Amino acid sequence: MSQKMDPLALENQVCFAMYSATNALIRAYRPLLDQLSLTYPQYLVMMVLWKESGISVKTLGEKLHLDSGTLTPLLKRLETKALVIRDRNKDDERVRVLHLTEAGKALHQQAKGIPELMRCKVGGDAEQLRQLKQLCENALMNLKD
Amino acid sequence: MSQKMDPLALENQVCFAMYSATNALIRAYRPLLDQLSLTYPQYLVMMVLWKESGISVKTLGEKLHLDSGTLTPLLKRLETKALVIRDRNKDDERVRVLHLTEAGKALHQQAKGIPELMRCKVGGDAEQLRQLKQLCENALMNLKD
DNA sequence: ACATATTTAATTGCGCACAAGTTAATATCC
DNA sequence: GGATATTAACTTGTGCGCAATTAAATATGT
Numbered sequence: 503m504s505q506k507m508d509p510l511a512l513e514n515q516v517c518f519a520m521y522s523a524t525n526a527l528i529r530a531y532r533p534l535l536d537q538l539s540l541t542y543p544q545y546l547v548m549m550v551l552w553k554e555s556g557i558s559v560k561t562l563g564e565k566l567h568l569d570s571g572t573l574t575p576l577l578k579r580l581e582t583k584a585l586v587i588r589d590r591n592k593d594d595e596r597v598r599v600l601h602l603t604e605a606g607k608a609l610h611q612q613a614k615g616i617p618e619l620m621r622c623k624v625g626g627d628a629e630q631l632r633q634l635k636q637l638c639e640n641a642l643m644n645l646k647d
Numbered sequence: 648m649s650q651k652m653d654p655l656a657l658e659n660q661v662c663f664a665m666y667s668a669t670n671a672l673i674r675a676y677r678p679l680l681d682q683l684s685l686t687y688p689q690y691l692v693m694m695v696l697w698k699e700s701g702i703s704v705k706t707l708g709e710k711l712h713l714d715s716g717t718l719t720p721l722l723k724r725l726e727t728k729a730l731v732i733r734d735r736n737k738d739d740e741r742v743r744v745l746h747l748t749e750a751g752k753a754l755h756q757q758a759k760g761i762p763e764l765m766r767c768k769v770g771g772d773a774e775q776l777r778q779l780k781q782l783c784e785n786a787l788m789n790l791k792d
Numbered sequence: 793a794c795a796t797a798t799t800t801a802a803t804t805g806c807g808c809a810c811a812a813g814t815t816a817a818t819a820t821c822c
Numbered sequence: 823g824g825a826t827a828t829t830a831a832c833t834t835g836t837g838c839g840c841a842a843t844t845a846a847a848t849a850t851g852t
């Protein structure tokens with residue numbers, strides 16, 4: 503049977519292509535994020551909080567598609583770096599309310615240049631990037647069903 | 648400034664879309680791969696070895712874009728499961744030569760149904776999947792440059 | 793009101809990814 | 823041949839992802 507038709511060949515795996523490209527992308531972010539002392543998942547958390555401070559771990563997890571098993575230790579590390587405060591909701595002691603410190607807010611300025619630098623590294627025109635993003639979002643939606 | 652134009656908004660991140668979709672995909676593989684007692688990266692290694700046994704860790708790493716820091720412990724786990732033999736090249740004692748056991752080869756049959764089952768979960772027509780794969784491969788190539 | 797169920801986060805344990813450094817074998821240069 | 827450089831794999835340490843479990847606070851039903 504030819505390679506072209508074998509569903510179990512590496513060349514025919516959509517997921518492997520996405521997996522490899524995502525790993526490479528996160529690797530490419532590293533030298534930029536190192537300057538902010540952030541990992542890529544930490545950068546995602548900061549992006550959410552720059553837009554909307556005071557949300558819960560649950561809300562953050564829904565936005566990022568991550569659970570508390572991932573987020574709790576990550577948020578503790580951001581707290582250790584004095585970027586985030588892990589407060590508690592006074593009306594419901596179960597929920598953590600996440601706030602940025604002044605240092606956390608200030609980091610937004612330093613991050614401003616990152617998207618443009620990354621666009622250069624990934625290459626492709628705006629239309630291709632829009633398509634890639636859309637196809638990934640469709641796949642995610644189908645998998646969440 | 649509107650969300651649409653803010654490069655630091657989550658909705659405008661190609662990488663986040665890829666990252667979330669890849670995580671979801673690997674999560675969707677899990678119930679299928681559990682039946683073979685494989686993780687997704689282990690499944691990738693097995694796919695390579697089903698095609699071409701007797702390769703080195705270095706060659707395997709080039710195909711999967713992974714280094715020995717990832718592969719060495721993973722291969723040891725596959726050896727513990729008696730799916731892989733970690734031999735040595737007689738002419739160059741530095742290189743590990745990877746072989747499948749009979750059980751490792753036999754697993755190929757059990758894996759045959761997985762690609763079709765996954766295609767259903769991801770959804771999208773053949774053309775969209777081809778495009779998604781191609782766009783990821785382009786991005787990976789640019790990032791490797 | 794009290795028992796039961798649900799919800800939110802935290803915890804535990806495992807397996808990646810990967811940077812950085814180590815070890816051992818082979819290749820290269822003089 | 824012997825010193826030096828290179829190569830292949832291994833090791834160590836950190837930070838995810840995530841399944842599964844636990845703990846504590848709140849909600850619900852009667």
